[in-house]
Amino acid sequence: MSSDGSGLQQVWKRLLKSVRGRATMVTTGVAAVALGMCVALSIFLVQGTAEDETQRAAAHAARQLGTMAAVRRVPDPIVPESGETNLVQIVGRDGRVLASTAALEGKPRLSEDWPSEKEVRSDTTECPSYLDECVHVTSFLVPRSAYGQLVVVYGAEPLPTALTDRLLPLQFGALAIFLLLLIGAGTWYVVGLSFVPVEDMRRELSEITTTADLKRRVPVPGTGGEIDDLATTVNDTLSRLEEATERQRRFVSDASHDLRNPITGLQTRLEMLVEEPDDFPWRPEARKALQDAERLGEIVSDLLELARLDAGTPQRLERIDLAELATRECERRIGRVPVTVTAVRGVEVLGNRVRLSRALGNLLANAERHAASRVDVRLTTDPARQEAVIDIVDDGSGIPPAARERVFERFARLEESRELDKEGTGLGLPIARAIAEGHDGSLTIADNDPGAHFVLRLPLMQSRSGATAAD
Incomplete structure (x- = not known):
């Protein structure tokens, strides 16, 4: 029941919010008003024309017979001319x-209507039982x-179907x-x-975003309109x-070479x-300088790693047993x-072994630095979300x-962290x-008393659709 309601909501949302749906609704609404007016006008014209033709035929027959009766008696039964009505009477x-006429022979008068001498003519509708x-x-x-x-x-003329058929408005409707x-x-x-080229562009952009292949381009439909532009x-x-990303990658490569060599x-x-x-007199100072150089090397290494992660540098993916890695x-x-x-055995993810080891190492180093007596690492799975879950608790x-x-901001350090390290x-x-996040996962901090509780989530192997493990 809820799924049906959700489906209807999706359809209604698409009709209301999509350009295609709004254009269809507006066009259909305008057409409905126009067609409604056309239907009403058509019914009015059809019935009006039919009524005029009927009245004209009856009046013509009555007028012609009245002219004859003014000068001579008309033979009984009256013989109508070709094409004229056969429902004519002369009443004293x-x-x-x-x-x-023969059709009314022996029948009572067609109508009780009697025109006055001033008007001479009158029109009415009758439904005689005969x-x-x-x-x-x-x-x-x-x-x-x-x-x-x-x-x-x-003079009488049968009412046409256009005036008697009650289904006519329904037929027009x-x-x-x-x-x-x-x-x-x-x-x-x-x-x-008209939106097919736009959908093609959207699909191509989605694939470019997924694969990070900036050499690809969206198709140009060649219609010469706004979509081409x-x-x-x-x-x-x-x-x-692509040029900016390439420049950033070159910078990472150049910086890695230019900074690592002098530091080394x-x-x-x-x-x-x-x-x-x-x-040796300079030994103490040299030891301090070496420590500073090592720290500078660590900072440069971390900055270069962040630069590579920000640039989306392609990484080699393989099937990884998280229990073994942890x-x-x-x-x-x-x-x-x-x-x-x-650890639960057999929990596999698709990822880069070096980077996942580094992430886990960083979390363990942080936990060891702040722990009072122990650090617990627990590997489980979340079947509902198809994710592997690593909890690091101190x-x-x-x-x-x-x-x-x-604490996830760059260079952000709490007071306790500065004191401990x-x-x-x-x-x-x-x-x-x-x-x-580069592995489509997440890293958050959960409640824990006492200590810190980091939660690392990664998609399970079977949920990484479209990904291919490197052999």
């Missing part, structure tokens, strides 16, 4: 039928006739509804057809974005000085507090709720979150 002042249908009756008064008295000539549906369907199709503008934007050289020279005899990462650490691992002082997002860079947690 006393209401007796003096003459009639006729199968209603008729329009035109009455002509002949004050002086060959019958020696005042007579009235009745059904035709209008059919045309309305045709217009709506045609508008939906034509507008949809849009496609050209999008391609120009993609070209500039400085570290080498300082290490040589440190290896000098104990009485266990190995924990075992190789020599920290001041013990680290315990509880028993330290924890992170205040107000600062749980600030004065040489930290403040880039470990931002790098870990960037790596998680």
Whole structure:
């Protein structure tokens, strides 16, 4: 029931908010008003024309017979001329039928209507019981006739179907509804057809976003209209974005080379000085300089890693057993507090082993730095969300709720962190979150008392549709 309601809501939302839906609704609405007016006007014209033709035929027959009765008696039964009505009567002042056509022979007068001497003519509609249908009756008064008295000539014409058929408005309405549906369907199709190039561009842009392949371009339909201009503008934007990304990648590469080499050289020279005899006078200062150089190298390495993550540098993906990765990462650490691992076996994700190891290492280093006596690592799965969940929990002082997002800002360090590790860079947690998000996952902080509780979520292997593991 809820799914049906949701489906109807989606359809209604699409009709109201999409350009295609709004164009169809507006066009159909305008067409409905126009067709309604046309139907009403058509019914009025058809019925009016039919009524005029009927009245004209009855009046012509009555007038012609009245003219004859004024000068001579008309043979009984009256023989109508070709094409004229066969429903004609001559009635005397006393209401007796003096003459009639064969169709009305022996029948009472057609109407009780009697025109006055001033008006001479009158029109009415009658439905005599001896006729199968209603008729329009035109009455002509002949004050002086060959019958020696005042007579009235009745000419009648059967009412046409247009005036008697009650289904006529329904038929016109059904035709209008059919045309309305045709217009709506045609508008939906034509507008949809005109948006096919836009959908092609959207699909291509979506694939470009997914694959990060900025060398691809959206198709230009070649229609010469606004959509062509849009496609050209999008391609120009993609070209500039590709150039900017390429410049950033070159910068990362150049910076990696230009910064790492001097730092490595400085570290080498300082290490040589440190290896000098104990009485070497510069040894203490050289040791401090070496520590500074090592810290500078760590900062540069972290910054370059963030630059690569921001640039979306393609990474080699492979099938990774998270239990094995977490266990190995924990075992190789020599920290001041013990680290315990509880892992569900067989939990696999598609990712980059080096980067995921770095993310997990950064989280473990942070937990060890703040833990009071232990760090727990738990690997589970969330079937509802098709995700692997790694919980890193320590028993330290924890992170205040107000600062749980600030710790993921670059170079942001809380007061406790500065006291525990004065040489930290403040880039470990931002790098870990960037790596998680680069794998379509997330890194958040959950409630825990005492201590901090980091939650790393990664899509399970089977949920990463469209991805391919590297062999």
